[in-house]
Amino acid sequence: MSDLKQIGFIGLGIMGKPMAKNLIKAGFKLKVHSRSCGPVKELVEFGATKASSPAECATNMDAIITMLPDGPDSELVILGQNGVLEGVREDAVVIDMSSIAPGISQKIASSCEDKQVGFLDAPVSGGEPGAIDGALAIMVGGKQAVFDRSNGIFDAVGSSYVLCGDYGAGNTTKLANQIIVATNIAAVGEALVLVKKAGLDPQKVYDAIKGGLAGSNVLNAKGPMMISGNFMPGFRIKLHHKDIRNSMLTGSELGVSLPLTSLIQQMIVSLVNQGKGELDHSAIATFAESINDSKIS
Amino acid sequence: MSDLKQIGFIGLGIMGKPMAKNLIKAGFKLKVHSRSCGPVKELVEFGATKASSPAECATNMDAIITMLPDGPDSELVILGQNGVLEGVREDAVVIDMSSIAPGISQKIASSCEDKQVGFLDAPVSGGEPGAIDGALAIMVGGKQAVFDRSNGIFDAVGSSYVLCGDYGAGNTTKLANQIIVATNIAAVGEALVLVKKAGLDPQKVYDAIKGGLAGSNVLNAKGPMMISGNFMPGFRIKLHHKDIRNSMLTGSELGVSLPLTSLIQQMIVSLVNQGKGELDHSAIATFAESINDSKIS
Helix, strand or coil: CCCCCEEEEECCCCCHHHHHHHHHHCCCEEEEECCCHHHHHHHHHCCCEECCCHHHHHCCCCEEEECCCCHHHHHHHHHCCCCHHHHCCCCCEEEECCCCCHHHHHHHHHHHHHCCCEEEECCEECHHHHHHHCCEEEEEEECHHHHHHCHHHHHHHEEEEEEEECCCHHHHHHHHHHHHHHHHHHHHHHHHHHHHHCCCCHHHHHHHHCCCCCCEHHHHHHHHHHHHCCCCCCCEHHHHHHHHHHHHHHHHHHCCCCHHHHHHHHHHHHHHHCCCCCCEHHHHHHHHHHHHCCCCC | CCCCCEEEEECCCCCHHHHHHHHHHCCCEEEEECCCHHHHHHHHHCCCEECCCHHHHHCCCCEEEECCCCHHHHHHHHHCCCCHHHHCCCCCEEEECCCCCHHHHHHHHHHHHHCCCEEEECCEECHHHHHHHCCEEEEEEECHHHHHHCHHHHHHHEEEEEEEECCCHHHHHHHHHHHHHHHHHHHHHHHHHHHHHCCCCHHHHHHHHCCCCCCEHHHHHHHHHHHHCCCCCCCEHHHHHHHHHHHHHHHHHHCCCCHHHHHHHHHHHHHHHCCCCCCEHHHHHHHHHHHHCCCCC
16 A cells, blocks of 8 residues: 555646545545635535645645646646645655646656755546446556656545556646547548538438447547537636647647647637637537538437 | 338448348348358358349338439449349339439439339438448338338438438438538548647547537547557548538539538549558548648647
């Protein structure tokens, strides 16, 4: 069993709140901090204690988990004034489970190393249902020894976790994940608009193809949303927008040409301009609708 | 049980040969015809009789199945001189399981109706393994009564079959299937080139993402081929090329804008120009390699 038993958890959003609850259920002692009071109150009723700043949340903890919207949030909460690194003790582990640019993960890792604090970037895939069920796929970057110490934590929130490489590798892997997911959603959307324009029933097409090579977790989870036109989030387009932007930035830094990802980015920018940023990312499929004045549903 | 017991089967290629064998195993009487002698001999040893032309293959049969490379082949074999419609009797059913343009299916259907012959377009997904295992996903277009009469045949070669609409709907659905498959392959390729350029091990990335929302039948079946660089066909790029070309043609006929499919078509044209047309379609992933002077494997 790991030596990491007391956890400071920062960021109780759609993902963070159920993850924190699963950690409590698994026997970890939690101290929590979040910008909004509601989820903090809910977690305190669930058995957590409360901290009024990231620094206080990190104090005397074995591990600190952050689950935040984007890289600048992680930087501020971990490296900023009253941040995690002002409270954390030596040999603790900071696990940033936010989905952010790999370069920022590497910067945070470097500051943690300067303080003899372990660091992992450990973004997840699986969305709110995965967070609630403790069934997230966790993509980890960092050192093997720190990863090994953290396995008990990952067991409590995930169904799989893989050390993909050194600092930043978790978030690089997450970018790959998000490229594949967004492109698949867009392709399903384009295909369903084509069949709808040909006079077919998209539901029948969905039934016919889901068992073949076109079958995917995206098709199973998102196809019915496209067919019904119900895009209640879930994971919002504006957050996928950030991931695709980070993919293009990382590609640019590494000198990698990403033509498909680039087209997906343009589609998402258009959808945000259409006022769809708050919809579930399955609505990326509606780009094909918008350029064809058509509806899948 | 269906009244369709005696089947003329035309086209014993990679897909047709195992499908014909599965029909014999299921108790159907088969008469076969194919351009190459080897598979015909093999099927005759397996219990089939032999016909020297499509017309002869169709004579006195309850159903005629064609499994051919492209639309012009289907037109020639069914409508041409010495073709199926010269031999077929009234009330028989012609089932074209080739993947062709929906417009050609509709043209063939019309000629069949003129002769009081039933017609279904019934392309498949699942590749050679699906054909061997009798586990194809079959996408069908045509009339309900003819579809119902043909269920016993589909049971023998497929694990699922759905009537997607009227004549051509099977092939329209197949186009949707092929758009999704090719785009997903290309997206996985682009994502894996990105992580490779970032210094990660694509195998670890594959392990980390396959259980999440990026997971798919393409990732399971084709990811290992990309990572090992083994693109033995399987389903060749030049055949996927034809399907994507038919998708763009159908989109053009219907006035549907298909930007992702269009980009995929350009990638495939480039791969054919690189001499990769005979590779498995998983090698669509190598487009990202070719533009980045990189290797996933």
